[in-house]
Amino acid sequence: MSDEIINRVANSKLVTINLEDYYPEGKRVLFDIKDWLFEGFVLREKDFRNQVSEFDWSQFKDNYIALTCSSDAIIPGWAFMLLSIQLEPYAKKIIIGNLETLETSIYQDVLKNLDVSKFKDKPIIIKGCSKKPVPQNAYIMLATKLKPVAKSIMYGEACSFVPLYKNK
Numbered sequence: 001m002s003d004e005i006i007n008r009v010a011n012s013k014l015v016t017i018n019l020e021d022y023y024p025e026g027k028r029v030l031f032d033i034k035d036w037l038f039e040g041f042v043l044r045e046k047d048f049r050n051q052v053s054e055f056d057w058s059q060f061k062d063n064y065i066a067l068t069c070s071s072d073a074i075i076p077g078w079a080f081m082l083l084s085i086q087l088e089p090y091a092k093k094i095i096i097g098n099l100e101t102l103e104t105s106i107y108q109d110v111l112k113n114l115d116v117s118k119f120k121d122k123p124i125i126i127k128g129c130s131k132k133p134v135p136q137n138a139y140i141m142l143a144t145k146l147k148p149v150a151k152s153i154m155y156g157e158a159c160s161f162v163p164l165y166k167n168k
Helices: 045-054 077-087 099-110 136-146
Strands: 014-019 029-030 064-068 095-096 123-126 153-156 160-166
Touching: 029 099, 045 077, 064 077, 064 099, 077 095, 095 099, 099 136, 123 136, 136 153
Parallel strands: 014 123, 029 064, 064 095, 123 153
Antiparallel strands: 153 160
């Protein structure tokens, strides 16, 4: 009997994908327009346009922006469009929604461009733990994209995973 310890995980054909590795750098900002509304509820076009034109948008250089209104105000579509036009020269991405919606949108772009051909006929483990805010939707998008090419898809760690799919 040999006393040598063999790392079977390291020697296996398993490929681990960590979505955290695909996390794009850049500050995420929730831009709330509530304070730009009269009494927090009414959008007065002239006042709103003045605030937009006087604001320093350059502070959002290389940021990801989620536009929102946290009050129950009814915001016309053009207001968010006007903000996005001002932000476009600076921001990496602009959406209407919350920070989770923003992260999902960012990962949609990342995964849309991911070349999965290198995972053809391989057993894949999608790593589950992350220190960065990887949205749950990103895991679904990745699994869906891998299914046509992967031999199998698992979730978790190599030492303890949950099988999700096996190509028969």
